[in-house]
Amino acid sequence: MTVLVGRVPGSDTGAGALVLGARLARALGGPVVVCTVTSPGEDAAPDPAPVVDGIDGVDVETTVVEDRSIPGGLARAAHAHQAGVIVLGDAPPGPGSVGARLARSADVPVALVGDDAVHDGPVTRVTCAWGGGRHASRVLATAVDLSRRTGASLRVASFGPQRGPTVPPEAGLHAEEVVVEQWREQMVAAQRAALTELGVTDAETLAVAGASVEEAVESIGWDDGEILVVGANAAGTATRVLLGDPGGAIVRGAPVPVVLTPGTTTLA
Known part of the structure; x- marks a missing residue:
């Protein structure tokens, strides 16, 4: 089962999402796809390579999706990669947050985690x-x-x-x-x-x-x-x-x- 980890460009958050995504992928037996959503017409997408450093034990792929909406882009990417779950560093979600909007639009489970809840061990x-x-x-x-x-x-x-x-x-x-x-x-x-x-x-x-x-x-x-x-x-x-x-x-x-x-x- 593919685990899609959403990355928001220009944000310092996301370490927790990568750790949780890797934990889930190891347990579920699938790869991690790190997806960056950029606005149409941006000159260049940020380099995702440094983001995936340190993820061990799972296959990691990176992808960039153009979309006017970050939740819409992530939902589209999840469908394209047949992801079973989307992981996002957005916790706790507030009104209008990416996590709140993604949960309304996605037809798969959405996992939300803050960087202060990082745990690299197994799901207990x-x-x-x-x-x-x-x-x-x-x-x-x-x-x-x-x-x-x-x-x-x-x-x-x-x-x-x-x-x-x-x-x-x-x-x-x-x-x-x-x-x-x-x-x-x-x-x-x-x-x-x-x-x-x-x-x-x-x-x-x-x-x-x-x-x-x-x-x-x-x-x-x-x-x-x-x-x-x-x-x-x-x-x-x-x-x-x-x-x-x-x-x-x-x-x-x-x-x-x-x-x-x-x-x-x-x-x-």
Whole structure:
């Protein structure tokens, strides 16, 4: 499986993307294609050779694509090279960022990583953020596929705030605890049912509530070699995931690389 690593000209970021791309390529048994997107009419593309120095253990190819849009160019390059995943140094993604726009337009998973999350060892664990909903089972299938291909353990986690909109402040602490416990039980039951359908029996399941979603995410503990899988449906969920609501809080709170998957296909 080809791993496409996007390079943004003139940016100092990207070391984390190259390291993660190489990690994934080693585990998935494919080459790395480092793609630079340039604007039409530029005099010359930057030399990509120095960018790939130090990538060992995988075949590396470089390519340059002309496009008015960096996300559009990367999505086109991923299709041309039959890439199973696009890796980009853009974390955490913000409104209008390349990563946010790419996740909306790409029909393959998009992995986002910051240079402060660089880890050159193997993938040790894959955590899937489970929120229920229409595409949850297919998002989980991507996480299961990734864990199997990398030999990593699998964890499924749901995150929520301690006090939800259904618990008014005047209801009292006991009522809040009851509602949170019911939510935990429902989430874990749904996680286990979905795992059973996929034939998975050895995954860790949990549901955690905190003062905020970000706090809940931070509280579960993360390995240096971990990857988080979050749903980002191409029909529009990506906008909500990246810009706000629970999905955005999960992405912001995670100290590890994040794979945003459209939930319409597993790694191919």
